[in-house]
Amino acid sequence: MEKRSVYCGLVNEEWLDKRVVLKGWVQKRRDLGGVIFIDLRDREGIVQVVFNPATSEEAWAIADKCRSEYVIEISGTVIQRSPEAVNPKMQTGAYEVMADQITILNRAKTPPFPIEDENQVGDDIRMKYRYLDLRRPQMTKNLLLRTKTTQAIRRYLDDNDFLDIETPYLAKSTPEGARDYLVPSRVHPGHFYALPQSPQIFKQLLMASGMDRYYQIVRCFRDEDLRGDRQPEFTQVDIETTFLTAEEIQTYTEGLIQKVMKDVKGIDVTLPFPRMTWQEAMNRYGSDKPDTRFEMELIDLSETVKDIDFKVFQMAIENGGVVKALNAKGAADKYSRKDMDQLGQYVSQFGAKGLAWLKVEEDGLKGPIAKFFKEATEAIIAATNAEVGDLLMFGADSFEVVSATLGAVRTRLGKELGLIDATKFNYLWVVDWPQFEYDEEAGRYVSAHHPFTMPKASDVELLATDPARVHAEAYDIVLNGYELGGGSLRIHTREVQEQMFETLGFSRREMTEQFGFLLEALDYGFPPHGGIALGLDRFAMLLAGEDNIREVIAFPKNGRAIDPMSQAPSTVSPLQLFELNIDVTTSEDDE
């Protein structure tokens, strides 16, 4: 083999009239009047290669045998295409290579689908032949973008004195949080490692060890039911620092994002990013990760409607809840009564009993419940800033249900009404989080972030008495309606950490068994510390403009946690199970 001169996709003016050696895949072969044209593809793009029997009969004859996806090596001279042959849609469209040599390095059967972005192939077949799917320009571009993203992240953190330190994947199972993936120990029968859901404790211990600034681009594992853009394993940009305030950690994070945006997208972002309290985000957007690329905010009508004789609203307010509205400007004629019924069904998943709505017409408010609002028409129009043609939607329930409902309706209508400028990257800090959420099912408080999150100093005393009112030194970074990452200051004293576990319902024995080593470490000069973790898959997805993280992962699992290519997970031999001292309790047929 000769040495490649340049990637196909990078042939440019510099190479004009020069001899080149190119290697790649046959994207397309055409025979035009006895001359063969091959579109040759590599990871950087495509260039046209011409085989004229007048140049080399021998090369022409070999080129004639090439089929799609053959792997070839060619030599030739780069020339300018004639003006009428220039292809402005191709990066290399002004050039072509007059080839006089060609070697077939490997042949190819006809692939199960053509290697083109336009093809509409089912996800399962794409995943079964992932290596072919990745040949498609869009997928190649996505992996290149992801590489560029991690490079930018690493450079920024390297340049800011962060140490890249690896933590174990064979770790300890800690039932707090999501479900662990377990790994049976062969040497210690009945004992199991767990694949970490995050290196949280390890990175805190690295701060205890004085490493000062740590980062790791690290795989994390959660054995949860998969939905939307979840994967059993995902990648996190994991960061921890010592002696910094929450604001300083946010500033580093902003610097990191600024560099990524510049290096990967060529976009200059303005710093600092806006900050919003969790409460404000919920009030205005009904979401702790609001998409601020469009307005249509939630409007609190509790005061406005409190005297209106409409039972649904009255009850909500009497029960301590709220009444809020969304005004979809000019959307009245875009949603039929049937559409609104569907929307009403859609919101039931958020606990809402329905979605009341009104259309603003010349002669007042219209819709099934309009009759209740006759007298309040003006007040409502004023409060919602409504004009003729607007669609008003109402939520009346607890604050949580109304927020979830209208937040979801807002997101859905934002998309449906085309309110979102897809070229925008709206970053936002959501700060001042509540420390706990109440888990109705478990009948206890659970951490909104994780049990190592530091409560606001002024709220520490509420841990024992009124957990619902405790706020945390926690902050999320939100991008276009997605939680890009979350961070916090961490607890660095034993008393507070023990109090935290108590509030979460741990017995002293559970505390010691599961987290005794951390509690002990807190005794030996544990410095103030905090950090953040960013979801790399999601970040790359948003940068690539994709809507599923599968599109930026080389070998993802499908919705059933299977890799259709290698057929993992698979059965294993009885010897393997014997050596691990485990038995399968369910026969395969039960699956």
Next chain:
Amino acid sequence: MEKRSVYCGLVNEEWLDKRVVLKGWVQKRRDLGGVIFIDLRDREGIVQVVFNPATSEEAWAIADKCRSEYVIEISGTVIQRSPEAVNPKMQTGAYEVMADQITILNRAKTPPFPIEDENQVGDDIRMKYRYLDLRRPQMTKNLLLRTKTTQAIRRYLDDNDFLDIETPYLAKSTPEGARDYLVPSRVHPGHFYALPQSPQIFKQLLMASGMDRYYQIVRCFRDEDLRGDRQPEFTQVDIETTFLTAEEIQTYTEGLIQKVMKDVKGIDVTLPFPRMTWQEAMNRYGSDKPDTRFEMELIDLSETVKDIDFKVFQMAIENGGVVKALNAKGAADKYSRKDMDQLGQYVSQFGAKGLAWLKVEEDGLKGPIAKFFKEATEAIIAATNAEVGDLLMFGADSFEVVSATLGAVRTRLGKELGLIDATKFNYLWVVDWPQFEYDEEAGRYVSAHHPFTMPKASDVELLATDPARVHAEAYDIVLNGYELGGGSLRIHTREVQEQMFETLGFSRREMTEQFGFLLEALDYGFPPHGGIALGLDRFAMLLAGEDNIREVIAFPKNGRAIDPMSQAPSTVSPLQLFELNIDVTTSEDDE
């Protein structure tokens, strides 16, 4: 908290007469005539901080309360120490900080061992309190060195168009090779993922997908019995390329190592590294990873001794074996008869029946077997280049046993006799490996590297007929007697891959079940490709001058695959096992 001005260990001339804020741990507190001196430590080193009651009574009083490992923040002015107080052993020994403010950020109990390099603490206690052990300057330095190493590696590969692509950790179990760690699937009862022993197949498929150049610094897992410097999980610099020759891949690897040596050690290495065939390495050093920092090579005496009437030698030669010698120059009086007996016992682990030896004295060869060599004295002295005072040792057995025996003796004596210059970094390529080793136990050939290694083109036809004679397109990079990494060109055609599996004893069904997806991929335009994998833990260990990889891993496992700090692996709840559809077959007490 105020902002830190500079790391303690980096206080230098630039900071003279300036006010600084420092944060760190109290290494030592001394009271000298009413003035308190605190050695303040952070990851970059130590600086002396002075609290004079004349400067601030208040600060002095707080400083007086500080104990070892307290976390403090101080403000003060950097001054030059008086000439007699300069400490040349400290990086910052010419300066001290006159402090007027101090805040105790956290207190510390007396640690279980002092945070000093000199302390001799057992491994288990070090690992239990790993976060304290990592505070020791040597351990901190090791982690800093490792970070620098990975940075250098990444920069080099980034700059050479390699894409950093992640591959799955939840992969498929493939019985070929070492034992897998398994991960039970909850969703698919009776099915298991396996943690990858290496991303070998994934990286090959990335080449099939046209990614052209891939790298990943990736964790790998092997559930093997642990010894020496093995860990259940280890980190690999995993590299794969398309369209390159073995020599080109080696050249990139050399460039990478050159950059690491320069960035991490400040050493300019000369390229290319020496190359030696596997056969030559075995002949001369009795090892496929020879330490070339010292000589003492194996000398083939089969010809010289073939007519000597010494049964051990005769039999070895008659059985198709060899007789070889080592000459330990000037070592005769350093090894007593008892020492030699011990050495004889030591070599039994390599299959040797003993270790014949002779000392060269003024009046000839001496030792228990000297009488057999009366007539051959001159011939032996000539062949071994022996002089008075030398110690000659002999191996007489099969080539394999003699190589293993004398190779091990050579390594041991090299250390014992102080022949090794520890400042040297001797890199060496070992090339032209045999494709297979014969596994006596399994009664079949096994891969010397792995089943995807390409045989030399001229040897392909021997796969079916004479596997022992097949050589591979494989190369190992050796550093100071350690295998730093191994690589090869890979098979890229289906016929050869199938033939390879057949030679390895796979049935057609096993082939398809385990590697069907790879075989299928070979049909669709699989390009010529190859790569290498370097052991990062071992590389960092050698660069740090340590002799166990635990010293360059933040949270390693001990010799029983346990993390004594977090107590992983641990028992888990019955609910966890129930959800995974597995039972433990052995009660805990059996352990």
